[in-house]
Amino acid sequence: MKVILDAFGGDNAPVETIKGAAMAVQEYGVTVLLTGDEEIIKRVAKEQGVTLSGIEIVHAPTVIPVCAESTSITKEYADSSLAVGLKLLVEGKGDAFVTAGSSGALVVGATLIVKRIKGIKRAGFAPVIPCVGGNGKYMLMDSGANIDCRPEMLMQFGIMGSAYMNKIMGISNPKIGLINVGVEESKGGELQLGAYELLKKAPVNFTGNVEPRELPFGACDVAVCDGFSGNIVLKLTEGVAKAFTTQIKGIFMQNFKTKLAALAVKNGMKNFKKQMDYTEHGGAALLGIAKPTIKAHGSSNAKAFKNAIRQAASFAQLDVIGEIEKGLQEIKNSAQETVK
Amino acid sequence: MKVILDAFGGDNAPVETIKGAAMAVQEYGVTVLLTGDEEIIKRVAKEQGVTLSGIEIVHAPTVIPVCAESTSITKEYADSSLAVGLKLLVEGKGDAFVTAGSSGALVVGATLIVKRIKGIKRAGFAPVIPCVGGNGKYMLMDSGANIDCRPEMLMQFGIMGSAYMNKIMGISNPKIGLINVGVEESKGGELQLGAYELLKKAPVNFTGNVEPRELPFGACDVAVCDGFSGNIVLKLTEGVAKAFTTQIKGIFMQNFKTKLAALAVKNGMKNFKKQMDYTEHGGAALLGIAKPTIKAHGSSNAKAFKNAIRQAASFAQLDVIGEIEKGLQEIKNSAQETVK
Numbered sequence: 001m002k003v004i005l006d007a008f009g010g011d012n013a014p015v016e017t018i019k020g021a022a023m024a025v026q027e028y029g030v031t032v033l034l035t036g037d038e039e040i041i042k043r044v045a046k047e048q049g050v051t052l053s054g055i056e057i058v059h060a061p062t063v064i065p066v067c068a069e070s071t072s073i074t075k076e077y078a079d080s081s082l083a084v085g086l087k088l089l090v091e092g093k094g095d096a097f098v099t100a101g102s103s104g105a106l107v108v109g110a111t112l113i114v115k116r117i118k119g120i121k122r123a124g125f126a127p128v129i130p131c132v133g134g135n136g137k138y139m140l141m142d143s144g145a146n147i148d149c150r151p152e153m154l155m156q157f158g159i160m161g162s163a164y165m166n167k168i169m170g171i172s173n174p175k176i177g178l179i180n181v182g183v184e185e186s187k188g189g190e191l192q193l194g195a196y197e198l199l200k201k202a203p204v205n206f207t208g209n210v211e212p213r214e215l216p217f218g219a220c221d222v223a224v225c226d227g228f229s230g231n232i233v234l235k236l237t238e239g240v241a242k243a244f245t246t247q248i249k250g251i252f253m254q255n256f257k258t259k260l261a262a263l264a265v266k267n268g269m270k271n272f273k274k275q276m277d278y279t280e281h282g283g284a285a286l287l288g289i290a291k292p293t294i295k296a297h298g299s300s301n302a303k304a305f306k307n308a309i310r311q312a313a314s315f316a317q318l319d320v321i322g323e324i325e326k327g328l329q330e331i332k333n334s335a336q337e338t339v340k
Numbered sequence: 341m342k343v344i345l346d347a348f349g350g351d352n353a354p355v356e357t358i359k360g361a362a363m364a365v366q367e368y369g370v371t372v373l374l375t376g377d378e379e380i381i382k383r384v385a386k387e388q389g390v391t392l393s394g395i396e397i398v399h400a401p402t403v404i405p406v407c408a409e410s411t412s413i414t415k416e417y418a419d420s421s422l423a424v425g426l427k428l429l430v431e432g433k434g435d436a437f438v439t440a441g442s443s444g445a446l447v448v449g450a451t452l453i454v455k456r457i458k459g460i461k462r463a464g465f466a467p468v469i470p471c472v473g474g475n476g477k478y479m480l481m482d483s484g485a486n487i488d489c490r491p492e493m494l495m496q497f498g499i500m501g502s503a504y505m506n507k508i509m510g511i512s513n514p515k516i517g518l519i520n521v522g523v524e525e526s527k528g529g530e531l532q533l534g535a536y537e538l539l540k541k542a543p544v545n546f547t548g549n550v551e552p553r554e555l556p557f558g559a560c561d562v563a564v565c566d567g568f569s570g571n572i573v574l575k576l577t578e579g580v581a582k583a584f585t586t587q588i589k590g591i592f593m594q595n596f597k598t599k600l601a602a603l604a605v606k607n608g609m610k611n612f613k614k615q616m617d618y619t620e621h622g623g624a625a626l627l628g629i630a631k632p633t634i635k636a637h638g639s640s641n642a643k644a645f646k647n648a649i650r651q652a653a654s655f656a657q658l659d660v661i662g663e664i665e666k667g668l669q670e671i672k673n674s675a676q677e678t679v680k
Contacts, residue, residue, distance in 0.1 A: 213579035239553035268591035
């Protein structure tokens with residue numbers, strides 16, 4: 001199993017990408033193919049005391065800045081570590097790809113260079129978000145790749161999310177929910193009404209509309225919505241959790257008595273923090289692309305990169321894409337049945 | 341000052357509406373006009389030992405169910421406590437109106453019976469949400485009245501929210517933020533791009549795009565968005581907060597030591613809970629309607645109704661609607677200037 005890693009993507013590249021790659025080689029026995037400036041990679045590895053055994057390097061002279069136009073990935077940044085990684089992926093030089101670089105450039109690059117799975121309308125970001133009920137986590141798709149969506153896209157997000165959560169997270173018959181303003185079938189706008197109809201007929205365990213207040217309690221295993229709404233869910237979950245954590249820390253720091261209290265619940269709080277740590281689940285899959293592609297968080301550290309590499313390897317090994325293709329074929333078959 | 345209260349709206353009506361009305365009369369010296377079945381109101385008041393001095397009753401024989409078609413408010417439920425209340429409002433029999441009944445029926449009823457402020461495209465729900473930074477609260481508009489919005493509507497939400505937060509909450513020059521997937525001006529879809537352009541020129545303190553992760557930290561005083569997105573923000577904030585509270589309670593209940601720790605931080609937690617209690621800020625204003633209209637939470641108790649009545653009275657007394665009309669006039673004038 002060979003995972004391609006964009007060595008220059010993310011706020012902490014290339015130190016943390018190189019360290020994460022080395023950790024993944026050692027822990028999982030995978031080969032990692034780093035893309036980026038070869039000289040810098042070798043120098044940083046030496047400086048950090050990281051051995052490069054099990055790691056290959058493919059030289060890429062530039063790095064695409066986060067603020068660059070997404071489409072520049074096939075133009076002035078065609079030789080960037082991100083673009084070169086995607087080219088290696090499509091050429092079969094690696095089984096899966098990981099980057100913590102620009103999300104927009106990744107969507108454009110993966111779509112144009114690697115291409116989508118046949119029949120898939122749009123690729124979408126699908127992070128796995130920790131929650132306190134259900135299976136302890138849920139996939140949110142799309143979390144921001146597509147601001148505007150059509151009903152068929154949401155239905156396909158359901159099929160892709162179902163295959164992923166089943167294969168990678170081991171959840172049998174994952175519950176697919178449609179994010180909406182109410183649970184009744186008649187709720188929402190044209191997008192939700194159309195998606196509801198399609199999801200009912202799709203080969204997934206569709207549980208109907210899900211109100212956002214139920215998401216943190218694990219009401220479904222895959223929550224589908226347009227990318228604008230998904231981005232709100234992703235970022236607001238992060239924000240409210242952070243605001244709560246900040247306030248509670250403040251309460252514990254008030255005086256000697258409360259500081260003692262903090263010691264008593266330290267373990268419980270630590271476990272809760274670990275349970276809510278998104279980096280435990282790796283990065284966000286870019287589902288819909290013809291080869292396994294993972295977007296790691298921009299602020300990823302070595303551990304997060306290691307986890308994302310493991311996730312990418314599972315993505316390839318467990319043939320999630322084959323499973324998605326099966327789901328699409330089922331829909332095609334049932335549509336043909338209806339015509340007959 | 342006379343506030344009309346739908347005595348039969350909400351899960352706890354009419355017991356809690358009647359109690360809340362009596363509390364408001366006593367505490368704020370307002371007159372409350374209750375709409376609903378007169379016989380039942382009198383009987384319940386007697387049973388509960390609530391005096392009806394300062395309270396008037398206008399008989400309305402039916403109650404519109406939450407599940408009824410919204411448009412039924414002008415048809416089979418034209419004699420409901422909600423519809424009768426709105427008619428009294430438009431006839432000037434009261435200065436403001438409060439209901440905890442059906443949101444959909446309220447939007448339709450208020451729009452058709454009371455009508456919108458001249459020039460306002462759509463009315464929207466505008467709850468005030470507690471947060472941990474900034475001014476400790478922000479207005480979210482629209483939180484669910486309009487699934488689909490146009491840029492001009494979002495700009496008007498900004499004007500209305502600005503007037504409200506200034507007059508009712510005493511925030512001078514409120515910061516208006518546009519909820520978006522990134523802070524850069526180029527972010528979002530057609531709706532956000534269009535709204536950004538209009539808000540820049542509007543007579544409000546527009547601070548640009550706001551990412552949802554910054555909302556709980558009080559990044560702006562009024563957050564504007566379409567009703568679908570706003571409903572997600574409202575319900576997800578509630579859900580994540582509840583999930584956190586549940587987990588932390590669990591951590592404190594683990595053993596004797598953690599239960600002792602709970603005692604030490606009890607006051608701090610209690611204050612935080614009060615700070616985060618949405619009922620402290622009353623209900624959601626239905627901004628855009630030509631007369632002050634408040635939607636109280638469906639699960640309101642007497643205290644929440646009392647607060648909503650106080651809020652409705654301030655809404656009328658401080659002439660928020662006059663302030664909104666001024667804002668609209670400014671835009672009209674500056675548009676005429678541009679033409680000249």
